[in-house]
Amino acid sequence: MDSTLVARVRRFNRTVTHRIGALDDAYLARGRPLGQCRVLWEIGDGGSEVRALRARLDLDSGYLSRLLAALRADGLVEVAAAADxxxxxxxxxxxxxxxxxxxxxxxxxxxxxxxAPLDEAQRGRLVTAMGEVERLLVASMVRVAPADPDGPESRACVEAYAAELAARFDGGFDPARSIPAAGALMLVASLHGEAVGCGALVPHGSWAAVKRMWVAPSTRGLGLGRRMLAELEATAATRGVRTLRLETNRALTEAIALYRSARYREVPAFNDEPYAHHWFEKDL
Incomplete structure (x- = not known):
């Protein structure tokens, strides 16, 4: 990693933590640190499961327990366990x-x-820059890792993928008619403990098929589709795969643009996928 970039990120972090008062042990003059205040806000009007709260905030379970204990001692929260x-x-x-x-x-x-100290033009620039920083920070928090194809995260992604195809394809989409992804290696992207994307590799000797590429609507625009494709390519290369192939439907214009920009070339049909109109190939 470029050391200059690292130094600029660290300087930005120092400026932000200083300006918002994150270093103060009495954040916003309320007698408690920022961590406790953030947890109070995140719990929300309807309450939250503790494990969901931990996932959303990416906190260590022990640290979150200490935060909740302090808030409970102050009479601000109630923690209860289910019957089991x-x-x-x-x-x-x-x-x-x-x-x-x-x-x-x-x-x-x-x-x-x-x-307040800024003029109108500066305020607009600051808020616009904040929006871009937020988007990129969220993108940096997404984790992509291998997952059990039959595990709950993989199943949730594939079900969402099938539902979206059914809504977008002319005539719908029936997974039973599509070529299965048997023996696939599945990658799942997660953000705050929630699966937000997936992609699969199906090996065929010296080449492999890319299948089940999907990104949740909530994370589109973060470059996750391109990142997932790059992760699949890197994974394939480490396994000696020399060529990747994939097919897609004409309704998926964003996917077609992604594949072309990632240097996949359109080739004649290499399978009989009933929902495909375009077939692509790339040598690794």
Missing amino acids: GRVRTVRLTPAGAAERDELDRRSDDLATDIL
Whole structure:
């Protein structure tokens, strides 16, 4: 990694943490650190499962337990376990809800304080830049890893993939008619503990088929499709695969544009996939 880029990211981090008061042990003058305030906000009006809260915030279970214990001692949250003891939930008490409302008000004041010294053009530039930074930071938090093709994350992705194809294809989509991805190596992308994309490799000796490429609507625009394709290519190369092939439907214009921009060339049909109109190939 370029050391200059690393240094600029570190400088940005220092500026942001200083400007928003993240270093203060009494964030927004409320007598508690930023971590506790963030957890209060994330719990929300309807409460949350503790494990879901941990996944959304990417927190170590021990650290989150300490945060919740401090909030509970202050009378701001209630933590309860289900009958089987495996699922814990956390809810705001009335005092916790009032504290979160006050934190919201003070957070608005902080945002106003950041914007106030700037002129209109500078405010627009700052907010636009913040939007781009946020988008790229979210993209950097996505993790892509091998997954069990029969595991719950893989199944959830493939079901969402099939549902989208059924909605977009002329005449719908029936997975039973499509060529199966038997023996596939599955990669799943996850964000905050939730599966948000997938792709599969089906080996055929010296070549492999790319199948089940899908990205959740909530993460589109983050470059995840291109990243997933690159991860599949790298995985194939480590296994001695020399050529990748794939087919796609004419309705999937975004996918077709992605494959062409990634230097896949269109070739004659190499299988009898009933839903395909375009076939592509790339030498690794």
